[in-house]
Amino acid sequence: MAGSGVETGTALKGLDAESRQMVIDTVRQLRERLLTKEIISEFDKKEIFPEETIRKMLGPEIGLQLLFIPEAYGGMGGGALDCCAVTREMSRICLGIATAFFAIQLGSDPLVVGGTEEQKSKWLGAIAEGKALVAYAVTEPNAGSNVAALTTKADSVRNEAGEITGYQINGTKQFISTGAYADFITLLAKTPEGPTFFVVEKEAKGFDHGKDEEKHGIRASSTSPLSFTDVFVPAQNLIGGIPGKGLAQSNKVFGYTRLMVGAMALGASDAAMEIVISYAKERIQFGSPLSEKQGYTHKLIVPNMVRLEAATAYIEEIAKRLDAGEQDLQIEGSIAKLFATESANKTADDAMQALGGYGYINEFEVEKIKRDVKITCIYEGTSEIQQNIISTFRWKKTRKTKGEYYNSIALEMETLNRTLKDAGCRFYQLAANALNEIITLAHENRLTRKQYIMFALADMITHLEIGVSLARKASKLTEAQSAEAEKITLMSKIFSNEASQLMMQNVPKILMGSGVFDEKKISDFIKAISYYQLLGSFHHLIGDMDRVADIIFER
The missing domain is CATH 1.20.140.10 (Butyryl-CoA Dehydrogenase, subunit A, domain 3)
Known part of the structure; x- marks a missing residue:
């Protein structure tokens, strides 16, 4: 079944709304002191990585990193909703600064999800105390999102009794945010057991960084290559204590x-x-x-x-x-x-x-x-990597559930349309049914081997699932009689038109562009998915946009 959000009353990890807002307000205050418009402009023009400023943000007076550190290790134990909200607010000020801050969080993640208690206490504790900048070192010159192509190696080092005392690391990492300034990094390297994360401290002999890259944007962040030449890492720095768990x-x-x-x-x-x-x-x-x-x-x-x-x-x-x-x-x-x-x-x-x-x-x-x-x-996986992931796994999900995954979304939207008629739910329902059929058609005709067709599927999948979330939000706001209900409902209806247009564009692209189907098959398929009913999403579109513009501009 497709995920349909979280039931009201479900216990959620993280901060309460008031505490979250306090952290957001702290970020906003940075605009008045540490990160004024003039200071940000200077960082950008001169490509300055403001190490001192970042460290102040981690210090006892501000301590923003406490948000993503679990309470057991000195942090606030913020959840995903908290971290997204706070990082979004920081990105409003400067995406370069937000990238530098995100690098610390990203670098800590392998420890949070896989570290031993001793490792968490030591390394997460150091981050919580504001003593450490951290970097996440996975990407290589010839291995970005394809982790299986890693070449950085970690060879075990044994004592006379044959016990592993540590690992010797050799290799190169590329495009590492804050790598040149980090007090330690979490590094992914190959061991005989498989990819493995290690903590490497900046003082380690043989660990070096290259010159910062000159970048098109996010110039207030540092991006550099890292090199490892016979770098010895003690066994206790293997995250989780068991090799091969990195992937x-x-x-x-x-x-x-x-x-x-x-x-x-x-x-x-x-x-x-x-x-x-x-x-x-x-x-x-x-x-x-x-x-x-x-x-x-x-x-x-x-x-x-x-x-x-x-x-x-x-x-x-x-x-x-x-x-x-x-x-x-x-x-x-x-x-x-x-x-x-x-x-x-x-x-x-x-x-x-x-x-x-x-x-x-x-x-x-x-x-x-x-x-x-x-x-x-581009970073954290290019858009094309995401398209590949989305289409491949939703295709497999559709086949595994025998169509139930998108059938359940269609049924949900059909039900919602009875009480929320002006949010475009009818068109999300049509799109979900059509998507089921086009995925099945692509599978049966081996079109899933064509990457461009898979990208077209990914875009339709993405717009449908995004739109369904917007319709759900409109429904909840309407039930709560929120002042935001009208705006979000109108926007859901407008977005249903965008999703419908994409469906109407990409279905013929697959049917006709693939060159596999004759005219009768194309015509029969178009009729079977109620293709032309999607045109109904244009009804009163311009008037709806007029009203949204009224709301946005307070006209």
């Missing part, structure tokens, strides 16, 4: 870390939209503000705000499922990352266009946001 440990956190990258992207796009919306209210063109011009709002603002709300609904839903104790949400993490980061990249691009010439000028910040946000489509 399982990394997979445990992918659903979570990719969710975080999605939240980071949303934070950057929040900042871009805030700048543009304020500008559009004040900028007068041909006698009226830009905010009153439908061509401007409906092309550059409303679609992006809808996508950001859709991504938010999905990330919040998956974060709550993680906090409720669900496991194996790697595919959901990929969906969140793919949609949120691609949406944020589009938002930043449109924000530059929305400001005209000012969008191209550094003073207005949006051009920096555009440069920064692109990396979110």
Whole structure:
């Protein structure tokens, strides 16, 4: 069955709403002191990694890293929802700074999910006390998301009695955030038993870092290669104490870390939209503000705000499922990352266009946001890697459940449509049924061997599952009589049109583009999935966008 969120009243890991807001407010205060607009601009222009500033953020007066450290080791024990919210807020200030902070969290994750009690007490305790910058060293020059292609090796070192006393590490890592400044790193290397995580301290002989990369964006973060030449690591630094567990440990956190990258992207796009919306209210063109011009709002603002709300609904839903104790949400993490980061990249691009010439000028910040946000489509697995993961595993899920996975989503949307008629649920239902059929068709005709077709499936899968989360959120807000209900309901309906358009584009691409099917088969399939009913999602679309623009611009 498809996950449908967390039941009301379910106990969730993490902070209460008031405590979470206190941490968010602490981040906002950084904008007034440590991370003013002028300081951020200088970091960007001069490509400065502000080590001292980052360490102050970890110090006793601020202690932001306490959020992601379990309470047992001196932290606050924040959950996925907390970490996404706080990281998003930090990314509104500067995605480069957020990347440096995220590197600490990412570097600690192998210890959190796989460390022994002694290792957690020592290393997580050091992070909690603000004594350590940490880096996560997995990527190699020829092994990014393909961990199986690792070449960095860890050979066991034995004493005279034949007991393993440590490991000798040789190899190179690439694109390691904060690697040149970290007090220790969590490193993935090959052992005879399989990939294994180790803690390597910066003083280790033979451990060196190269020159920081000159980057297109996130210039306030440090990115460098690391090299290991006969680096000795004591046996007690093998995370978990048992070699060969590294791949399982990394997979445990992918659903979570990719969710975080999605939240980071949303934070950057929040900042871009805030700048543009304020500008559009004040900028007068041909006698009226830009905010009153439908061509401007409906092309550059409303679609992006809808996508950001859709991504938010999905990330919040998956974060709550993680906090409720669900496991194996790697595919959901990929969906969140793919949609949120691609949406944020589009938002930043449109924000530059929305400001005209000012969008191209550094003073207005949006051009920096555009440069920064692109990396979110690349690190922690490129968008194409996510498409590959999503299509492969949802195809397998569909076959394993004999179609029940998407049938259950279709049934849920059919039921929801009876009480929430203006949220596009009918079109999500049609899309879910169509998706089931096109996945089955692709399977039966061996089209799953065609990567481009799998990418087309991934995009349809992603838009459907994102849209369904937005519809669920609209339903909950309506039941609660929330002031946000109207906006989210309208946005769900608008997004159902985007999901329907994508379905109408990609189904023919697969049917006709593959060259496998004759005209009768194509015609019969189109009829079987109620293809033309998806056109109904255009009904009153422009009026709905008008109303959303009214809400956004407070018209």
